[in-house]
Amino acid sequence: MAEFVIKLADERGRVMEQVQTASTADELRARFSHAGYHVFSVKARSGLGGVSRRKVKLEPFLIFNQQFLTLIRAGLPILGSLQMLTKIQKSAYFQSQLDDVANRVKTGESLSSAFEAQTGVPIMYTTTLLAGERSGNLQEVLERYIGFQRVSLTFRKKLTASLIYPGLLLTIVSALLVFMFTVVIPQFAELYDQMGSKLPAMTLGLLSFGKWTQHNILWIALSVLIVAVVLWRFSLTERGRDTVDAVRVKMPIFGKIWLKYQVALFSRTLSTLLTGGLPLVPSLETAARSISSRRVSKAVTTGIVSVREGKNLADSLSNTGVFPSLATEMISVGEQTGALPQMLNSVAEFFEEDVATALTAALSLIEPAILIVMGVVVVFILISLYLPIFSLGSVAGGGQG
Structure with a gap:
């Protein structure tokens, strides 16, 4: 589109x-x-x-769906509810999308196809609407979707909150280092140039680097900006998305956390779709397209082929070598007992809790590590800058003696 x-x-x-x-x-x-x-x-x-790659923001989209469900429950027609909610949207972009949806519904399109025509609307949402339209339970599937998004939004907010302090700490450390190398160290360089005394090797190296940084700060900033833009554009390509996801998964500590988070998201998405009445294969296809990790998505797509051939879901996912054994074992129990949606929900809850615990533990180690590294760098800089002064003081003291 x-x-x-x-x-x-x-x-x-x-x-x-x-x-x-x-x-x-x-x-x-x-x-x-x-x-x-x-x-x-x-x-x-x-x-x-x-083509717009802009995604619908989750929070206003969730609020819209809550209001939409309330109006439908009150007996208002779908078109009237859409037109009413379109007028009160604060985002001009989302308002134009809802207006387009209302116009499509007015001309006879189904609600699911009208939303599917909008860029950035989650594929899971349009699939959920389609299931509701086919089964005649639109209100029920909307309730399940809203419940799913509430849990997802709460979990994302917890993860974001846990990352704020380390991010702030890194920003302060980076700003402090830039200030020292572009302002403080060049001033010491001028002072020692005026004194004309012989300087230790570590001091000379630090002062030279400080002068170079001060004279080339604009070029450094421009280079960083160009690299960032190139990497961003590359990340939008098919190969770039695969590369970014591969780097995420292979990261020490955080790679496993990222993988578990994606498995949790997949499990909750699949559980919601199955509970809404969608068959297993279409639910798997939608869940595969709803998650961010290319590796997990491709593993699910591979598993779909096996499911179509008659194999059970647990074995199909286990054979990909991507899903944790605990997840596939729990899914196997769900299939055997006929309670797959409920067991998938349990898988999601388990891995979400595991991710939150592992992330808290990792960050509790990273925060002091940042402070230790920062302390070592600052001590090295201070020793390098003040060593000539200490040397001059000792020489002067020896001469007086």
């Missing part, structure tokens, strides 16, 4: 300009014309390849 800027007028003559998604400009023009709007122009919106 591409994004277009459409300029149109409604039946009252009010002119408006919106950002909408569609396959082609003609398809978008026809859609609004059939809905009773007068279309002035449709232009492709500039962006990366003409």
